Amino acid sequence: MIIFLLIIAVIATFLSMTLISKTAVRVICSVISAIVVIASVALMVMNDREHFGMHKITETTTQEIYSVSPSKQMSMLLYKSIGTADKDRVYIYNKTTSQKKPSHTETDKTTNKVKITKKSTARLVKSTTRWTYKNNTYKFWFGIAGNNREVSKRVNTFYVPNNWITLSTEQAAKLQKNVKKNQAQMKADAEKYVKAKVTATVKSTMAAALKKNPTMSASDQKKLMADTTAKASKQYAAQYQAQMMQKMIEEAKK
Numbered sequence: 001m002i003i004f005l006l007i008i009a010v011i012a013t014f015l016s017m018t019l020i021s022k023t024a025v026r027v028i029c030s031v032i033s034a035i036v037v038i039a040s041v042a043l044m045v046m047n048d049r050e051h052f053g054m055h056k057i058t059e060t061t062t063q064e065i066y067s068v069s070p071s072k073q074m075s076m077l078l079y080k081s082i083g084t085a086d087k088d089r090v091y092i093y094n095k096t097t098s099q100k101k102p103s104h105t106e107t108d109k110t111t112n113k114v115k116i117t118k119k120s121t122a123r124l125v126k127s128t129t130r131w132t133y134k135n136n137t138y139k140f141w142f143g144i145a146g147n148n149r150e151v152s153k154r155v156n157t158f159y160v161p162n163n164w165i166t167l168s169t170e171q172a173a174k175l176q177k178n179v180k181k182n183q184a185q186m187k188a189d190a191e192k193y194v195k196a197k198v199t200a201t202v203k204s205t206m207a208a209a210l211k212k213n214p215t216m217s218a219s220d221q222k223k224l225m226a227d228t229t230a231k232a233s234k235q236y237a238a239q240y241q242a243q244m245m246q247k248m249i250e251e252a253k254k
Helices: 002-019 023-050 136-145 169-181 183-212 218-252
Strands: 054-065 076-082 088-093 110-117 122-133 150-161 165-168
Touching: 002 023, 002 136, 023 136, 076 169, 088 110, 088 150, 122 136, 165 169, 165 218, 169 183, 169 218, 183 218
Parallel strands: 076 165, 110 150
Antiparallel strands: 054 122, 076 088, 122 150
8 A cells, every 4th residue: 555655645746846836835735745755665665675564473384204215115305405515405305105296495595404303204394484564554554565474584394213314316316326236246245144144143042042951852943943044134134234225325425
């Protein structure tokens, strides 16, 4: 509405100076109209630059997020650096497990944080601070500017479990390339590693069991050996995979 008041005041100033013949009346009307013009412009500038008539409100939402990695064994949060100094980042994540195109954080007026949580699920807490009019009167006069609920700042805090990996898109591409390149060798090395560890574990377990119970039957020994082999195989396979993946992640970050 203030823009219409400004237009009317400008027209009134012009008409006062050109159509009113009496000097005293012309001066009074012109001065009043000019004051309204100046005041309107000043208030519009204050509203635009200093958010006159407005105050800040903060809205917070929490949502569960999911890994963008196609591998179920590796949960991943990605980011893309904006600029060359890596001061600003856009984080990439999924809102659902079936999402085809990943979601990402905003670039303008946004701060992103990543924190480790003890929970098993990842979540994103979005805190958005906006400018809103203090009351309907201010909104009536300045609402035409279209700045109601204008964003002042955003703070995105990602809470991810400690088994999640946070990488840049370039690092993730490098990691994927290295995994594919070394897949065959890793499989062969894993078999050797697991075989050696399982053999040693079964040997020590059987020795301890027979020492404790020298009269253990052959069937019990066979069952103990099978159980120990299965458990150790699973344990050392996961251990080797974790060690190699950590090594390749460190290489990807270089």
